Amino acid sequence: MARRPKIKITYIDRLGKCPCHRGHRPGDSWDFDKDRGEICSMVMHVAFPYIDILRYGGEIPQPGQKKGTAIFCCPDVETINVFKIERIDEEKED
Known part of the structure; x- marks a missing residue:
């Protein structure tokens, strides 16, 4: 059975006037499997469908975005x- 690819979530930008209420800052990054309890639940609510699609072989058709990512x-x-999700395939890690 093939292993599920790793999922990396990165906070890349802030468009609103207030800082994150959970304390996240641009540049923060998390491994979905290891760190998901550290990420704001509102973020995870939005992120999960994208993560599910990317993890199980689908793609998010966002113009200008690299394959295996979602913004x-x-x-x-x-x-x-603003957050970025990246699928990290094992062969890319080597």
Whole structure:
């Protein structure tokens, strides 16, 4: 049975006027399997469908984005944090 690819989540930008209420800062990064309890639950609510699609072989058709990635925003209108999800295939790690 093939291993599931790793998923990396990175906070890449803030579009809103307020900093993240959970304390996340641009540049923060998490391994979905190891660190998911450290990520804001609102972010995870939005991220999970993208993670599920990427992890199980699908792609997110976002113009200008690299295959195996997805960009999305936190639903908090005061912060509007921007996150990037990347599928990390084992062969790319070597």
